[in-house]
Amino acid sequence: MSVPPLLPRDPASDRFHELFIAFAACGATPAGGVHRLCGSPADGEARAVFDLAVRQAGGTVCIDAVGNQYGVFSLAPQDDAPLVMFGSHLDSQPNGGRFDGALGVAAALAVGEALIADKRAGADFSADFCAVNWTNEEGARFRPSLLGSGFFAGRHDAAYALARTDDDDVSLGEALAAIGQSGSDAPPKMPACYLELHVEQGVTLEQAGVPLGIVRRNWGAAKFDIRFDGEPAHTGPTPMPRRRDALLAAAYLIAEIRAVADRWPGAVHSSVGRLIVRPNSSNVVPSEVSLSAEIRAVEDGILREAGALAAQAVRDAAARAGVAIGRCERADRPGRPLPGEVRDLVVACANALGLPHIELDTVSGHDALSLLGLCPTGLVFVPSAGGIAHSEREYTAPDAMEAGFCVLLEAALRLCRSDGVAERAAQWNGVSVR
Amino acid sequence: MSVPPLLPRDPASDRFHELFIAFAACGATPAGGVHRLCGSPADGEARAVFDLAVRQAGGTVCIDAVGNQYGVFSLAPQDDAPLVMFGSHLDSQPNGGRFDGALGVAAALAVGEALIADKRAGADFSADFCAVNWTNEEGARFRPSLLGSGFFAGRHDAAYALARTDDDDVSLGEALAAIGQSGSDAPPKMPACYLELHVEQGVTLEQAGVPLGIVRRNWGAAKFDIRFDGEPAHTGPTPMPRRRDALLAAAYLIAEIRAVADRWPGAVHSSVGRLIVRPNSSNVVPSEVSLSAEIRAVEDGILREAGALAAQAVRDAAARAGVAIGRCERADRPGRPLPGEVRDLVVACANALGLPHIELDTVSGHDALSLLGLCPTGLVFVPSAGGIAHSEREYTAPDAMEAGFCVLLEAALRLCRSDGVAERAAQWNGVSVR
Known part of the structure; x- marks a missing residue:
């Protein structure tokens, strides 16, 4: 049951690659990686790219108390429409790779832009969309990792998160203030579905020779x-x-x-x-x-x-x-399975697009896991060359990036459009999405 | 053959303790230690104390190309008189002890002041005296250790020494410039005798129950x-x-x-x-x-x-x-013996003063060892309570400090006064002292 997009696929894909390149320039290192620690000036630059993209597309940006950055795209006519959220993180490891996190944020933004263009072209929507950049996923500068998504999930309160300090005793609160990213906006409501595109950081996809991995559980x-x-x-x-x-x-x-x-x-x-x-x-x-x-x-x-x-x-x-x-x-x-409904949706999208895929485990933690149990959440992997991750040598081929983006865009259309599955998604796992 | 000092012993000892306390205030930590890394502002403060003491006593201060600080006290009438040098270092380990190094510098300064007062009171001298503060003995901020005395000994050239960097990539040259301690003075000539008072940093003296150790060799x-x-x-x-x-x-x-x-x-x-x-x-x-x-x-x-x-x-x-x-x-x-002539002199002084002493090895490196083979060099230890060193808990009792100082003052009188042994010292080990 493929839903053909109203927009041709190419402009949205081009925009995805353009945003990816824009993020890669923020804190770029000579060896082709990025050094973009949470709350650093380079992180501030990447956040400005995010902000500009959302506003230019006609969305609104909110920053919550721990600096999570949300780009909200209003699509549905009703005020209480369910929300579909895609995203990842823009912070990096020290001298890390340019794909880790930024790939998922660029995809989420390009999806949001495509949906709003779709709406302007006359499509009807029954869900709103939000692209998110979670604060301090990496746990490199501030510990623990997954701090922003953990706050959204109610696992940490804001005071705890803001008081985390780096090895120079600078707190997250001070670091966010220094780059103008202290926020006080209420976070969006719990999404009807959260989906994250990420590099695998392992060798399973490369060894299987497929461009897409659908995560079934975490270690x-x-x-x-x-x-x-x-x-x-x-x-x-x-x-x-x-x-x-x-x-x-x-x-x-x-x-x-x-x-x-x-x-x-x-x-x-x-x-x-x-x-x-x-x-x-x-x-x-x-x-x-x-x-x-x-x-x-x-x-x-x-x-x-x-x-x-x-x-x-x-x-x-x-x-x-x-x-x-x-x-x-x-x-x-603990190790937990990811919801089967979201996996089924991603599988259906990949099949509709003719993209080979396998199911696999994630060994690494991701923001999508923070939301596990709170909303239907899914994680899509694209291959990491040689399994190399947290390294400037991290690499994912453009074709594989493209495969990941196309699956996300397809899923977003199915979730958000009136002829999609948003209402059904809202019932998954008994989560109320009001 | 004890030479009674012209000055009463007490004022010189009081001055020694006063200088020791003044140094201990520079970079003092709440737990009773000092944090006075080489080339830091606290090191600059201690160097200012040194500078003031020498000038107030009528000596002159030279700073050589690597920041070694020399307080020269002219005592002998002739221009080419031999030089007797006592000293140690004012830099400390991170949160180190207040005795390590500073004890020997305070003793050398107080000896210099006593000698010049002695001269003003009419005593005749056949050698000049120099108190020295060697740069970067500890090797804590810049490596290698013994950098200043190694430069004096011709082991390193100035360019090498100044280019050493700390873990933040600040060079020794930059650090010295920042505290106004870059110098260009020629170092004094090779001394006829170098003597250093230091805390033992081990338990040998404490276990032997004696206040003085005369070092016979290094590990x-x-x-x-x-x-x-x-x-x-x-x-x-x-x-x-x-x-x-x-x-x-x-x-x-x-x-x-x-x-x-x-x-x-x-x-x-x-x-x-x-x-x-x-x-x-x-x-x-x-x-x-x-x-x-x-x-x-x-x-x-x-x-x-x-x-x-x-x-x-x-x-x-x-x-x-x-x-x-x-x-x-x-x-x-390598392990090497220290010259027997200097040890004999120190033994004679200790015996003259009735101070119990033993001979022992040094496991730790000291500036005195940098001069080994270049001039007659000696090292006198006083006990470290519990053997504790490189710690804020480092401690040497005032009586033991005093014993060390008295032996140094006695040795200085014997070496520098016309009725002393400076000329003989100049012939030790076949070293020419001009």
Whole structure:
């Protein structure tokens, strides 16, 4: 049941690529990536591109209390029409890739522009559309990740989110104010459907040789925020048995966290990506080390077992190095299926467009997962060359980008147009969309 | 053959404590330490205290090309009189102790002031005196350590020293300029004798229950500057076998560097004190880790063997984590005896003053060691409570400080006064002092 768009496909696709390129210029690095940390001037530039695109297309921009940026396109005649929301995030990892997040925001904006053009050309709509740029998805500058979508989902309050600080003790609130992105608008209502286009960041699609992946579930994750407290001492004369070396404890832990993953090949991933040493002087035994460790697992039973091993490894490392555990906070995200109705819709759109696709898991977290259980939410992947992600070498071919965009546009038309499925979507999972 | 000072002992000792307290106020931390990194504003404040003390006493201050600060006190009538130099350093570790370095500079200044007062009171001198504050002894902000005394010893040229950068890419030259301590004065000539008072930073004196230690030799050290080069990747979906985790390599190395020390209990000390992770984001596999590792050993045969194990550990860690060794620079400092003539002089002074003393090794490096082989150089230790060093909890009792100062003043009188031993000192080790 393909709904042919009133607009020819090409102008909307061109606009998608144009917006993608405009975002890639904000915080561009010489090696072809972007350095666009949340709340940085480069993030401010990308947000200005978003703002301009929405306004030029005749939409309105709202910024909520944590800086989430919403481009609302009024399409339906009634005031209480359901809302369909597409989006992702514009913040990047340090020297990250230009596709991660920005691809989904560019697609959402181009979809919104296409829908409003469609309306001007006479089409009838029964749902409104919103393109969203979620604040601090990456968790690179401020922790935790998924902060903006977590706020929208009611998981964090605004005061908590705004008080998160970076490693220079600048808060998210201060960073947003510095780039003129502090907001006070009420967030839009819970959407009748949320859909996000993202790069896979793994090798499944590339190995399968298909341009599209439809996410059926996410891996569970256990994230640890740990601090070992030792004692500063001179690295020279201090007798070895008297040392309380916080970095030694961290080293024991990092090796063990890796060993946990090696016990379940392919089913558990683990990492320590962030580590801060104090005082970090070559002649001082480290007195304090903070680090972020994580375990991700294909199923929750394994996650429980691997997570318990990791927690034990923290205690063992501290005991072996003779240091104290100053902090060991753990946040678990269980593995959950994504709603079948949204997957069915995306499959139908891909089939209508003749685009090959497979279903797959997501190992990484995405804003779409923040909304899981609150509204019908879906996640569409396009291939990452070599599985490379969080790197300036991240790459997705233009054809694959195009495939992802076309599926999103098709889904938006089906969801929003009066001859679409918006009303049906509003009943999915018993979510009220009023 | 004690030479009674013309001045009563007390005013000079009072001045020593007064100068020590003045230095401790520069960069003072609430926990009783100092945070006075080389070239920082707090370092500038301490240097101003030094400058004022020398000028008020009638000495002249020179600053050489790398910021070494010399307070020259002309005592002898002849222009080509030998020079006796005492000193240490005013820079500290991050949140370091107030005794480390500053104790020796305060003692040298108070000695200089006492000698010039002695001259005004009619005493005859056959050597001039210089109090010195060496730049960047600690190696905390800029590496390598002992940079200023190494320049004086001809080990580094000025351009090399000034181009050293901190972790924010600020060069030593820029840092010195920012606090008005860029200099162009010629350094003083090689001294006929160099003597340094320092805190032990170990437990030998405390365990022996004596206030004074006379250093007979230094432990050798092998210092490694290492960088592991991996690949950035997403910590979630990237398959474990594809990861090139630079922090994992560092963790394997840190554990192994510790194991090297454990093979020679009490005879080898080892540490990794400094480690920088890039990009240092919890969701990115670390692509680059730089670290400083060191091995110190009681004798050079052990140092060779332990150093070889450490070098092998670098290769093993990189291979095991699948990363490249981007840098592995090694600087060795052999263990060497300090000249017996200076030790004999200090022993004679301590005996004359009735102060108990022992001979001991130094595990830590000191500016006095930079001058080893170039001039007769000596190092006098006073106890560190609990052996605690490079810590705000560093402490040396006032009585022990006093013992150290009195021995230095006695030695200075013997070295500089016409009835002293300056001329004989000038012949020590065959060093020509003009």
